[in-house]
Amino acid sequence: MIFNEGTRGFRAYTTKHLDDLLREKAGFGEEARLRVRAVATVLPFRTNAYVVDELIDWSAVPDDPIYRLVFPQEDMLPEADVSRLANLIRTNAPVKQLTAAANEVRMGLNPHPAGQLDLNVPKIGDEPVPGMQHKYPETVLFFPKQGQTCHAYCTYCFRWAQFIGEPDLKFASGDVDALVGYIRRHPEVTSVLFTGGDPMIMGEAVLRRYVEPLLDLPQIDSIRIGTKSLAYWPGRFVTDPDADDTLKLFEQVVRSGKNLAFMAHFSHPRELEPQAVGSAVRRILDTGATVRTQAPLIRTINDDAATWAHMWRRQNAMGMVPYYMFVERDTGPQDYFAVPLADAYETFRDAYAQVSGLCRTVRGPSMSATPGKVCVDGVTEINGQRVFVLHFIQARDPELVGRPFFARYDPTAVWLTDLRPAFADRFPFEPAAPVAA
Structure with missing residues (x-):
């Protein structure tokens, strides 16, 4: 060690x-x-x-x-x-x-999938607020400028463009006052997700500057931190000089009455094996925070059901909550890593069938696409036509959340844009064709 x-x-x-x-x-x-x-x-x-x-x-x-x-x-x-x-x-x-x-x-x-540089950027008046995204009504994403790197980079990372040194492809901010001001103007916002890069690359003193002001906002009921640090540097919570102070900050968030959720990325069971990981998870859970786990389905790394079932069972045993299986996004080396949606569904279903109800908190396979998070619920036959059954877990238009829709079965499709609607001339998230005069 x-x-x-x-x-x-x-x-x-x-x-x-x-x-x-x-x-x-x-x-x-x-x-x-x-x-x-x-x-x-x-x-x-x-x-x-x-x-x-x-x-x-x-x-x-x-x-x-x-x-x-x-x-x-x-x-x-x-x-x-x-x-x-x-x-x-x-x-x-x-x-x-x-x-x-x-x-x-x-x-x-496709360095910025799902309109990351334009469709999601919030504004105060006509002025865009840098380093923020507001894709779903209740959730704001914030990218701290000091958190725009990671302890290690994943080769499949959909935010790879943040790390290549091109200023035009980056989005980040150190303006906490702008974040707080925007939230105050938007009472529908109840959750803030700190992301990056990896916010846990920041030391406690810097992380506190971003987190503490949110504790005075009654409308915020949850603070989330998206991080790979438990897999790539568990010492951040065990042996780093400011590990104890970081955990005290987590306790402060929980005492304020807000939920603190670690959105922990574990891509393979081996990342859970070192003793330091178990120690880090226990210390975080002891603060009252929760740890939810997520990762994409990646060809050559974790593309089999046994791997996922083992990972979910181990996470549950450690006190973490299995949360998402994602579909590899349409960016970077997608052709290398992508698993067809039909195969992704079978992998998820087969893994899901191997675990107890305590692990079936997990959702997927889910695509974080431009209109929202689309879940592949299955493949079935309706009126002699084989189709994908899908629904929105989240959507830019909240009216679409939870409503099933159908796409023609395509064994080669790897992303939402590869699909074509079934039993309709358009998907529910697509605009209606203009009516001829």
């Missing part, structure tokens, strides 16, 4: 360490390392010593699921793009040329 009592002991690895890690840990040859580095010019890479030393089985690389979770793979991008970028690196092309080529590839990867 790499934790040092009384010190943070955190060591990050970034792109500049990638070649050495692949050579020393994985034993990759020069060409294989070069092609991985080529992918890393497009998609961000960051990990840390805990993940490298405690979670990855290097004897099973490149098939090890945790390795695939954090290290770029050469087939994440089209072969022609990888070869072009690799050749630029091999020939020591000017940095400006390599960056331009990488940016060209990035722009073809």
Whole structure:
């Protein structure tokens, strides 16, 4: 274990360490390392010593699921793009040329799905409020500027564009007063979700500056923190110098009468195994906070029912609440990671059938699409036509929540935009065709 009592002991690895890690840990040859580095010019890479030393089985690389979770793979991008970028690196092309080529590839990867830069941005008057999203009436998302990185990056992350150093693709704010002012103007807002990046990359003093002002807002009944820290750096709650102060802040939130919910991302059962994770979870739960778990269904990492059933049972035993199985979003290397919706439903159903009712708090498979969170409830046949049965868990239009609708069965569909309506000429979230004069 790499934790040092009384010190943070955190060591990050970034792109500049990638070649050495692949050579020393994985034993990759020069060409294989070069092609991985080529992918890393497009998609961000960051990990840390805990993940490298405690979670990855290097004897099973490149098939090890945790390795695939954090290290770029050469087939994440089209072969022609990888070869072009690799050749630029091999020939020591000017940095400006390599960056331009990488940016060209990035722009073809839908860096901001679901209208993140425009459709969700709240306004006070005509002025947009930076670093915030307000997609559903009751919930505001806030992106603290100091939380726009993570202890390690997931290769499937739908917010990868936040981490590549392009200012036009980032959204974040340090203006807590704007957040509070916006909420006061919107009495329908009852929940704030801090997200990023990872808010738990912030130290206690900075996190407190964002959280404490919300405790004086009677309309807010819950504060959520989206984080991968329990999987990637449990020492944040156990051995970091400000771990105790952070837990005291959580207790303060709970004492104020608000629910504090950890939205913890666990992508694979191995992330639950280290003793430090159990200690961190117990300490968080002892503050009165809840821990809800979620992750996307990712091909080559967790795309089988037994993995999910084991993960949900273990989470429940540790006191956490299984919450969501997501569908991989339509961004980044989606072609590499996506599981067809029909297969995703079967995986969810088969896993769901293996667990007790205590784990059946989980919902999915769910797509966080532009009109809302769409759940695939099943595949059935109606009037001789095979169809997907779907419903909105959340929606921009609250009238759509919980109402079933149907799509033609398509075994290759991986996202909502791949589907076509059944028994209607449009989906309920689509505008009606204009009436001819």
